[in-house]
Amino acid sequence: MMQNKFKDKKKFTDFSLGSLNLSLAVDKNIFLKELSFIKNINNELFSIRVENKLIPRNKYKIEKVFEKTDVNFTIISIDFSQNFGNDFFKGRISFVQKKKNITDFIFQLSARWHKDIPKKVLLKFPFLINIHKNKNFLKPGDIFDGKKRINKGVWNLHEYPPSIISDNLGNQCLGFEFYDQFPWQANYNLGISEAISNENFEKLETEVQLTRELTDIILMKIYTSSQGREKIFSLWKENTRERYDLRKYHDSKNRWIKKNYLQHFMFAYGEEAFDYKKMEFKIIQIIKEGKEFGGYDSILFWHQYPRLGLDESNQWQLYKYLPKNYETIKKIVDICHSHNIKFFIPFKPWDIRSNESLDSHAKSLERFIKATSIDGFFLDTMSSLPDSFLKIQKKFPSFEFCSEGTPREQRQIETLTSSWDQIGDIRRNFKVEINSNFFRFLFPEHPLNLVSRWSVGSDKDLLIKRAAFNGMGMVIWQDIFGCWLPFSIEQKKKIKSLKYILKKYHKIFFGDNSIPLIQTLSKKIICNEFSNSVSKQKIYSIYNFGSNKIKGRILKLPSAVKEFKQIYGKDVNIKIEKKQNIFYLLANLDVDDVILINIKFDI
Amino acid sequence: MKSFVNKKIFIESNEYTYRVEHLTLEGTCSTDHGPRNVKIKNLLVDKYPVTNQQYSFFLKKTGYQPKDSQRFLEHKPNKKIFNLPVVFVSQNDAIAYAKWVGGRLPTDEEWQYIAAGPKYLDWPWGNKFNPSLCNHDGNKLESVNAYRKGESWCGCVDMSGNCWEWTAGIHDDGNHQFALLRGGSYFYAHDHWHVGGGARKNNYHWKLQILNEGMNRAATLGFRCVYDAK
Known part of the structure; x- marks a missing residue:
C-alpha cells in the first residue's frame, strides 16, 4: 500500500x-x-x-x-x-x-x-x-x-x-x-x-x-x-x-546427467588410454584407475583433436580408422555400461566443412548412436545446443549434451542441460581462486564439472577445494593432448571424498534454496549454503581465505541445531554454541582450509 | 604417364646447427628443438618422395602385407597416378620399403639439412616463400616432379608442400609415442584448430601422435629415403 x-x-x-x-x-x-x-x-x-x-x-x-x-x-x-x-x-x-x-x-x-x-x-x-x-x-x-x-x-x-x-x-x-x-x-x-x-x-x-x-x-x-x-x-x-522454462531439467529420462559428478577425459594418444603393444584401448584399466578418484560417472573419448586436418578426413571418418571401425567404440561403450559409466564423444563445430551442415552432423550422430549406444555428445568450444542436435533427444530421450562452455543466454540454459565450468589460461599465469560460481546457485539443476586443464601442483589442490566449496563435480583430465599432468595420490583421495559426499547429499547440494556467499562472523571467511525447500538439513561450505588461522565463531545459524558433523576437509574441531537462544558454529580453520559441514535443524 | 628415375643425390658429411620450430596447438613436443650442433654423415637421398610406381613395384617384388592393413594404400595406386607420391603408408610401411631398397627414413635433423642446407635456407628454394614453387593449398596431390624449380640446395624436389614426409624413429616421452613429420602438404584445413597444413618451412616439424595403423596412415602422408654412404 x-x-x-x-x-x-x-x-x-x-x-x-x-x-x-x-x-x-x-x-x-x-x-x-x-x-x-x-x-x-x-x-x-x-x-x-x-x-x-x-x-x-x-x-x-x-x-x-x-x-x-x-x-x-x-x-x-x-x-x-x-x-x-x-x-x-x-x-x-x-x-x-x-x-x-x-x-x-x-x-x-x-x-x-x-x-x-x-x-x-x-x-x-x-x-x-x-x-x-x-x-x-x-x-x-x-x-x-x-x-x-x-x-x-x-x-x-x-x-x-x-x-x-x-x-x-x-x-x-x-x-x-x-x-x-x-x-x-x-x-x-x-x-x-x-x-x-x-x-x-x-x-x-x-x-x-x-x-x-x-x-x-x-x-x-x-x-x-x-x-x-x-x-x-x-x-x-x-x-x-521465473522467466525460464526449465522443464527439460526435470525430465526423468535425463536424470543420469545430474549425477555425472566425475567425467574422465580419455585422451586416446597416450599410455593412460592406449596399449601400444596390443594396439588397443585400456578401458578396463582406466575404469580401475578411476576408482582411486571415487569412480568415473562418464568417460569422454577424445581422438579427433589434434589430428583433424592432417588430411581431408572429417571428424566422423576418424572413428572408422580406429581398430575394427566403429566396433572399437561399441566395445568400449559396452564395457563402460557394464560398469554403470556413461560414454561421451565430442563434436567439433570448427571442423564443419563447406559441404556439411549441422543437420548432416545430426544424422551422422544418429547413426553413431545406433551403432555404438553412446550416451552423450560433448560440444567442443561451444556453449549452446544447435536445434539440429536438439531433435536427437526426441529419438533418443536419454541422450545428453554437455558443452565445454557454460551456457550464457536464456535459450541456451533452457536447452543445454549440462556443461563444464572451465577456468584457467596457460598464457596468463593463471592461479586457481576459490570463489562462488553464481551460475551454479542460480541454476542448481544444471550440472557443472569443474576443470582447469593446465593446473598443476598447488593449483590442482585449489581446484579440488574450489569444486568442494561450490559443491560441484569435476573433469578428471590428466593427459592434456600429450602432456601428462596427473593428480597425486592425496589429490585423488580428496576427489574421492568429494564425490562420496556429492552423491550422498545430492538432494541438499543441488537443492533449490542454495545461496552463495552468506554472511559469516569472520571477515576472512566465505561460506556457501546448500539447502532445499523440503529438508531440515543444510550444508555449509566454508573457506578461510585469510593469512591467519581462525578460531571460534564462524557462522550464526538460523535455528536450533539437532545434529551436526563435518563431512569434508581436514578435521577442524567443529562445535555448536548456544547463547541467548542463538546457535553459533565454531571451528579452528587453518589458512586455505575448505570444509563442509552438514547440520540438521530442529525446525 | 611418363615415368622417371628417382635418382639419389649425394650429401657430403657436415656439421650444422639444428633449430626447429613447430605449432603444437595445445600440448607439447618433447624433443630438443635446438639450437644444437648435429653431425650429418655422408648420405644419399632420394631426389623425390617415393612414388606410387616405386611402392607398387616394391609390393610386386616382395608381396609385402602390413600386419594391420587398415587404410593401407587406400587411394589404390594405379598407372594414372604412378608419379604421385605414395601416401596412406604408415611409418612401418615406409620403413619396410626403405629396407628393401637398402635405405632408411631420414632423421628429423637429416631431413632439415637436406632441405635447408649449409646456408640455413627457410624454404627449399631460398629464403622467401613462393607458393608457385610448391603444391601449397592445392586441391590434390601432384606429380613429385611438378615443381622442379622448387628444388633444394642439393637438388631434392617436392620437399615443401604436396605431401608430409615421415622421418625416422618413434619418440617416446614415457607417456606418449609420436613421430615427426616434415614439409607440409597440399591440404590446408580451414580452421586454426586443425593441423596447420599447406607448404611448411624447412625448420618446421609436426608431431604426429601414434595410434593404431589406421590412424597412422593419411592421404597426405608419404616419405622419401636416405642411404648411408661412405
Missing part, C-alpha cells in the same frame, strides 16, 4: 512502496533524499549533458506527479520537461511495485531536436554514484573482508546479480539489478550492470539516443530485504528464474 505525504505537490514527497521507503525532493529537479535506511543522500537522480553543456540543475519543470495503487501494483511517476537552447526534453521517473520486495525504477527521456538534428547526449546518475561510494555497498559477488570490498563471486552469463547495500548491522539491505539484454540495446541500462563492478564507476557517463517519444533508459530493479543479503540473492534468483 502506498503511503505518501505531500508537503507540497511539486516540492517534496515521501513515498512508501511496501518495504521500500523513499524520499524525493521535487523542485526544478528531482533529488533523491532518502532510500529506505540510506539517509541524507541528497543527490540528483540524473544529470544530462548535451554536446558537452550540462543542463543546469534548476532548470527542470515538473509537469505532473502521478500515483496509483490498486490490487495489482503501486505506481508513482513524475513527469518533467526542459527547454535547453533550441531543444526540448521531456522525461519521466517512475517507481513501480508489482511484487513484494521488488520495485522497478524506470527512467525515460525524449527530445525534440532543433531542425530535427540530433545531438550527443550524455547521462550521469549522481544518486547511484553516491550509493556506490557508501562503505556498505557491495558490488555483485563482493564481500567485506574487514578493510575493503573484495570479489569472491563469479558469473559468466547474461544475468547480472544485484549490487547490495546494507545497514551497519547487515540486516536491512537493498539490491540493485540492471538487467541487461543480449544483444545489447541502445538506451537500455547502458551497460551499468558491468560498469557498477568497475572502480571507475564514479566517472561513468553514458550516451543515449533520444527520439520524440519517451524511451526507456534505466530499468533498475530494487530488491528490499530485512533479512540480510541472502534474501536479496533469493529474491533475484526467484525473479530471474
Whole structure:
C-alpha cells in the first residue's frame, strides 16, 4: 500500500512502496533524499549533458506527479520537461511495485531536436554514484573482508546479480539489478550492470539516443530485504528464474546427467588410454584407475583433436580408422555400461566443412548412436545446443549434451542441460581462486564439472577445494593432448571424498534454496549454503581465505541445531554454541582450509 | 604417364646447427628443438618422395602385407597416378620399403639439412616463400616432379608442400609415442584448430601422435629415403 505525504505537490514527497521507503525532493529537479535506511543522500537522480553543456540543475519543470495503487501494483511517476537552447526534453521517473520486495525504477527521456538534428547526449546518475561510494555497498559477488570490498563471486552469463547495500548491522539491505539484454540495446541500462563492478564507476557517463517519444533508459530493479543479503540473492534468483522454462531439467529420462559428478577425459594418444603393444584401448584399466578418484560417472573419448586436418578426413571418418571401425567404440561403450559409466564423444563445430551442415552432423550422430549406444555428445568450444542436435533427444530421450562452455543466454540454459565450468589460461599465469560460481546457485539443476586443464601442483589442490566449496563435480583430465599432468595420490583421495559426499547429499547440494556467499562472523571467511525447500538439513561450505588461522565463531545459524558433523576437509574441531537462544558454529580453520559441514535443524 | 628415375643425390658429411620450430596447438613436443650442433654423415637421398610406381613395384617384388592393413594404400595406386607420391603408408610401411631398397627414413635433423642446407635456407628454394614453387593449398596431390624449380640446395624436389614426409624413429616421452613429420602438404584445413597444413618451412616439424595403423596412415602422408654412404 502506498503511503505518501505531500508537503507540497511539486516540492517534496515521501513515498512508501511496501518495504521500500523513499524520499524525493521535487523542485526544478528531482533529488533523491532518502532510500529506505540510506539517509541524507541528497543527490540528483540524473544529470544530462548535451554536446558537452550540462543542463543546469534548476532548470527542470515538473509537469505532473502521478500515483496509483490498486490490487495489482503501486505506481508513482513524475513527469518533467526542459527547454535547453533550441531543444526540448521531456522525461519521466517512475517507481513501480508489482511484487513484494521488488520495485522497478524506470527512467525515460525524449527530445525534440532543433531542425530535427540530433545531438550527443550524455547521462550521469549522481544518486547511484553516491550509493556506490557508501562503505556498505557491495558490488555483485563482493564481500567485506574487514578493510575493503573484495570479489569472491563469479558469473559468466547474461544475468547480472544485484549490487547490495546494507545497514551497519547487515540486516536491512537493498539490491540493485540492471538487467541487461543480449544483444545489447541502445538506451537500455547502458551497460551499468558491468560498469557498477568497475572502480571507475564514479566517472561513468553514458550516451543515449533520444527520439520524440519517451524511451526507456534505466530499468533498475530494487530488491528490499530485512533479512540480510541472502534474501536479496533469493529474491533475484526467484525473479530471474521465473522467466525460464526449465522443464527439460526435470525430465526423468535425463536424470543420469545430474549425477555425472566425475567425467574422465580419455585422451586416446597416450599410455593412460592406449596399449601400444596390443594396439588397443585400456578401458578396463582406466575404469580401475578411476576408482582411486571415487569412480568415473562418464568417460569422454577424445581422438579427433589434434589430428583433424592432417588430411581431408572429417571428424566422423576418424572413428572408422580406429581398430575394427566403429566396433572399437561399441566395445568400449559396452564395457563402460557394464560398469554403470556413461560414454561421451565430442563434436567439433570448427571442423564443419563447406559441404556439411549441422543437420548432416545430426544424422551422422544418429547413426553413431545406433551403432555404438553412446550416451552423450560433448560440444567442443561451444556453449549452446544447435536445434539440429536438439531433435536427437526426441529419438533418443536419454541422450545428453554437455558443452565445454557454460551456457550464457536464456535459450541456451533452457536447452543445454549440462556443461563444464572451465577456468584457467596457460598464457596468463593463471592461479586457481576459490570463489562462488553464481551460475551454479542460480541454476542448481544444471550440472557443472569443474576443470582447469593446465593446473598443476598447488593449483590442482585449489581446484579440488574450489569444486568442494561450490559443491560441484569435476573433469578428471590428466593427459592434456600429450602432456601428462596427473593428480597425486592425496589429490585423488580428496576427489574421492568429494564425490562420496556429492552423491550422498545430492538432494541438499543441488537443492533449490542454495545461496552463495552468506554472511559469516569472520571477515576472512566465505561460506556457501546448500539447502532445499523440503529438508531440515543444510550444508555449509566454508573457506578461510585469510593469512591467519581462525578460531571460534564462524557462522550464526538460523535455528536450533539437532545434529551436526563435518563431512569434508581436514578435521577442524567443529562445535555448536548456544547463547541467548542463538546457535553459533565454531571451528579452528587453518589458512586455505575448505570444509563442509552438514547440520540438521530442529525446525 | 611418363615415368622417371628417382635418382639419389649425394650429401657430403657436415656439421650444422639444428633449430626447429613447430605449432603444437595445445600440448607439447618433447624433443630438443635446438639450437644444437648435429653431425650429418655422408648420405644419399632420394631426389623425390617415393612414388606410387616405386611402392607398387616394391609390393610386386616382395608381396609385402602390413600386419594391420587398415587404410593401407587406400587411394589404390594405379598407372594414372604412378608419379604421385605414395601416401596412406604408415611409418612401418615406409620403413619396410626403405629396407628393401637398402635405405632408411631420414632423421628429423637429416631431413632439415637436406632441405635447408649449409646456408640455413627457410624454404627449399631460398629464403622467401613462393607458393608457385610448391603444391601449397592445392586441391590434390601432384606429380613429385611438378615443381622442379622448387628444388633444394642439393637438388631434392617436392620437399615443401604436396605431401608430409615421415622421418625416422618413434619418440617416446614415457607417456606418449609420436613421430615427426616434415614439409607440409597440399591440404590446408580451414580452421586454426586443425593441423596447420599447406607448404611448411624447412625448420618446421609436426608431431604426429601414434595410434593404431589406421590412424597412422593419411592421404597426405608419404616419405622419401636416405642411404648411408661412405
